[in-house]
Amino acid sequence: MALYFLSYDLRKARNYQPLYDALKAVNAVRVLESLWAFKLDGVTCAQLRDHFKQFIDKDDGLCVDQSVDWATYNALATPPQ
Numbered sequence: 001m002a003l004y005f006l007s008y009d010l011r012k013a014r015n016y017q018p019l020y021d022a023l024k025a026v027n028a029v030r031v032l033e034s035l036w037a038f039k040l041d042g043v044t045c046a047q048l049r050d051h052f053k054q055f056i057d058k059d060d061g062l063c064v065d066q067s068v069d070w071a072t073y074n075a076l077a078t079p080p081q
Helices: 017-025 045-055
Strands: 002-009 029-032 035-040 061-067
Touching (some): 002 045, 017 045, 045 061
Antiparallel strands (some): 002 035, 002 061, 029 035
């Protein structure tokens, strides 16, 4: 399974709950305030971006990254191994 990180900037309205619910549906863990990590198989970063952007507003920002190596310091949680 590939490890993905998703980071976001919710700008004006800041309605987080739909995005949080979508992240919980893939068993994501919150690593930092606006950074989540999760594992999935058979998807690309672009596919994940397209999926998660439906849960944010048009003026918000979103970044999805597939990671092969990572390190944290003083994080809220540890990304899945």
